[in-house]
Amino acid sequence: MHDAIDRRTALLAGLAAASMAPRALAQTAPPAAGQGALWLAFPDPVETIDLWTHPPRSYPKQAEVTIERSKDAAYNDRFVTGITRPRMAVFRPAKPNGAAVLITPGGGYSWVVIDKEGYEMARLLAAQGITAFVLFYRLPHQGWANGANVPLADAQRAMRLIRHHAARYHIDPARVAAVGFSAGGHVCASLLTRFDAQVYAPVDAADRGSARPDAAAPIYPVIAMAAPAAHAGSRKNLLGEHPTPEAERAYSPHLHVPPNAPPCFLLHAEDDASVSVANTLMLREALCAQNIATQTHLFPDGGHGFGLRLARGKSVEHWPDLFLHWLRHTGITG
Incomplete structure (x- = not known):
């Protein structure tokens, strides 16, 4: 039962150093x-891509803080908050196969998880020849103007930059997928439904490109912003203490699925006590109503945040393994 994941763990350990490319110049680290960190189970990435040349407008003066929660030297479990320089950490495979995946970790819009839903997934993908980009997006409640749109703005910009620099990373701009977890699943679902929404003013040539992912995988995602299915913490951080019904509708991705949404991979544990499986079911119904190819996996146990x-x-x-097979089936990895 454990053989596949055990082999994967060994592969990741061997890949960790090889996947770290020299850091690009003038990029934010x-x-x-992390505070409380005494070790790194694997080397951190050293290459990043800043999303914006200059800090976005209404730049809040706050310090970025990373906290380590793990007490086990076998793994790290960090989160970061106070993000004012949104950026991607890059994981280059030893032999790129032309595919790329943008990863949006969760954290309830209170913080962004670094390891569990970010770097660990990126190492798995890089081991398969997929170039992975872990997005550290701005948090909507931390002083940004039009805060509810900043995670989507960062995700759109990230997709456009990946395609704009496709030659540098040896990737095919028509084979760029997105995967997100929990609140990062909301970012992913917002991207797959509102990739054409103008949530920021174009800043350079990269913004002439498409932000539409070629495939998308919201994993145990926050979707609904209205009770009873809404995750209360994510809704509060995204929309404030008392959002209007109009705001709830505007930021519920299942209500905005366009007919040209990309194929989707959905996954949820039915015993998830934090984000109800109803979120995934609502998104599935909306995707199917638009005849979007959708593969759905529900499991009886797993809870929330299993990564x-x-x-x-x-x-x-x-x-x-199901996810990697789906990437092949959709043509992302050939």
Whole structure:
């Protein structure tokens, strides 16, 4: 039962150093090791891409802070908050196959998870020849003008920059997927439904490109912004304490699925006590109503926030293999 993930863990350990390319000049470093960190189980990435040449308007004067939660030297479990320089950490494979994936980790819009839903997934993808980009997006409640749109603005800009620099990373701009977890799943779902929404003013040639992912995978995603299915913390951080019904509708991705949305991979554990499986079911229904190719996997156990490592020993354990097969089936990895 554990063989596939055990082999993957060994592969990731061997890949960690090889996947770290020299850092591009004049880019903001990845989030720091973190307060309370005594070790790094794997080397951190050293290459990043800043999303914006200059700080966005209404730049809040706050410090970026990284916190380590792990007490086990076998893994890190960090989160970062106070992000004022949104950026991507780049994981280059030893032998790129032309595919790329933008990863949007979760954190309830309170913070952005670094390892569990970011770097661990990126290492898995890089081991498969996929160039991975982990997005550290701005948090909507931390002083930004039009805060509810800043995570989507960062995700759109990230997709455009990946395509704009496709030659540099040896990727095919027509084979760029997105995957997101929890609140990062909301970012991913917003991107797959509102990729054409103008949520920021274009700044350079990259913004002439498309922000539409060629395939998208919201994993145990926050979707609904209205009760009873809404995740209360994410809704509050995104829309404020008392959002209007209009705001709830505007930021519920399942209500805005266009007919040209990309094919989707949906996954949720039915015992998720934090983000109800109803979120995934509502998104699936909306995608199917638009005849969007949708592969859905529901598992009886797994809880919330299992990522890769915490899926072990549960019915959801082999979801990464299903996901990689889906990437092949959709043509992202050939």
